[in-house]
Amino acid sequence: MSEDRKNTALGQDFEAARDNWRDSYEAHLPNEKPRRNRSGIEIKPLYTPEDWSPDEYMPDLGFPGATPYTRGIYPTMHRGRSWTQRQLIGLATPEDYNARMRRIVDTGATALSMIPCNSVYRGYDIDEVDIEILGTCGTTINTIEDMETCLDGVPIGDMSVALNDPSPFTLLAFLLGVANRRDIPWSRISGTSNQSDYISHYVANHMFFRLALGGARRVFVDHVQFANERLPMWNPVSVVGQHMQQSGATPAEAMAFTLASAIQYAEDCQARGLDVDTFLPRFTFFFDISISFFEEIAKFRAGRRIWARLAKERLGATDSRAWRFKFHAQTSGVDLTRQQPLNNIARTTAQAIAGILGGLQSMHTDAYDEVLSTPTEAAAKIAIQTQNILREEAGLTDVIDPLGGSYYVEALTDQMEEKIMAAFDEIDAAGGMFAAVSSGLVQDKLGESSLDFQRRVESGEQTVVGVNAYADDEPVPVTPLERPERAAMEAQIAKLKTFKAERSNAAVEKALAAMARACGDESLNVFEALVAAAEVGATHGEMCACLRRELGFGQPLIAA
Secondary structure, eight states, rough: HHHHHHHHHHHHHHHHHHHHHHHHHHHHSOOOOOOOOOOSSSSSSSSOOTTOOOOGIIIIIOOOOOOTTTOOOOHHHHHHSOOEEEEEEESSSSSHHHHHHHHHHHHTOOOEEBBBBBHTTTOOGGGGGGGGTSSSSSBBBOHHHHHHHHTTOOTTSSEEEEEEEOOTTTHHHHHHHHHHHOOOGGGGOOOEEEEEHHHHHHHHHHGGGOHHHHHHHHHHHHHHHHHHHOOOEEOOEEEEEHHHHTOOOHHHHHHHHHHHHHHHHHHHHHHOOOHHHHHGGGEEEEEEEEEEEEHHHHHHHHHHHHHHIIIOOOOOOOOOGGGGGOOOEEOGGGGOSSSSSHHHHHEEEHHHHHHHHHHEEEEEEEOTTTTTTTTOOHHHHHHHHHHHHHTTOOOOOOSSTTTTTHHHHHHHHHHHHHHHHHHHHHHHTTTTTHHHHHTTTHHHHHHHHHHHHHHHHTTSOOBBBBBBOOOOOOOOOOOOOOOHHHHHHHHHHHHHHHHHHHHHHHHHHHHHHHHHHHHHTTTSSSSHHHHHHHHHTTOOHHHHHHHHHOOOOOOOOOOO
């Protein structure tokens, strides 16, 4: 709205009242320093119709389930269907995972998320690494039999399963093998390849990058094509803004880099000849929710608006399902502190409310003790009950986008959109996300933003309760989870060796050779060959090693 129009619309009474308030405010706070959110946007003390007008309602907001999707991607949002409670679970052996997962489901979780062991993330079998690290931050899953144990008693034909499973997606291969053993058609397998975003791994998860950048790109597109053709209820793409933000990106940068990655992936799929209206509706996103409450809400609202525009105008998608910005979000572990860890329950609650009001489709709430160890079961249950309380006691699902129309939230959403697009356009000008991470441009920006935030914490400009303010010397009233027993891990390694001895090694060698041939022939699908190898008994480490030989070892670029 123009200044002249605003003044005419609001009238002289408004101007006089505003000037009186401003004079009074400045008299009480004459030397106030500017306040900025984590994305660098200056936050004013008061927002009025001068900042946003209902005249902008239809172009900027519209209605839920319709463009520009600012208010939500479905007409009913959480009033019609609540977000999915997708708690991450992963510890020790497959038997331990299965036992805890069953208890967590009884507490209210409605879908599963599976976290593999650190060794699995790195692309190795458990008999290839130091036993001391096994099972400390996830479950040891090396074979189709391990997956069968993890999912014992789980109705995988009826329950969504998210796999934290970076390229080359061995866990999904094991899951499909288990489905075959149970005579469950793959058409009923639903869930998400939750860590399929190889660019975010390259940029932010250095120790977990399994394949060379170009090889990861090849396997990614093969994976999407396979899912399009064979797994109608599976989401093969989860673009992970969480990695970017937890590595130091501001919320605006995290959204920009995530959208730029999604555009890269979509254009790579189009270059393969895939139909955008077929693959794009199954793109999902995964974000961090920091403690910066209104900034996070504005980030999500702006992200929905931008994605709908990019999908429609840049990618040419005509199916409205392709314009929907579906996202999972996790409360930010970076904001949690080892000092006074029970305070983390309050932090997680505030973050979760921001995610809900931001319109997420599924959520994980962190346990208060996960800065100390893999969460204890008691802490994990509190995290789940936090969501239950927010949904069923606090009334957060009663109204769709309840902050819509707030002068502050709408103005901030517009400002976040400008910030996001500025960062997105810089990546675009550099040749897109693949080129930008190959040159180190994105890594440089993460480093700069991370250092700036740390400077603010150390100077006291950014308060962290219990760390640089309100500290005390009371002992920590929390007992972290103990490491898995060494004997249990030794038994797990022995079990793997028995598995290798009893399988048909000839069949495994033949399947691995087929994988290698697929790597050298673009008319063949690498992921299809990997699924076949998993079914005949190839292990996770063997499949990763084969692809590393053919496609190159993952060596992330560490920017100075």
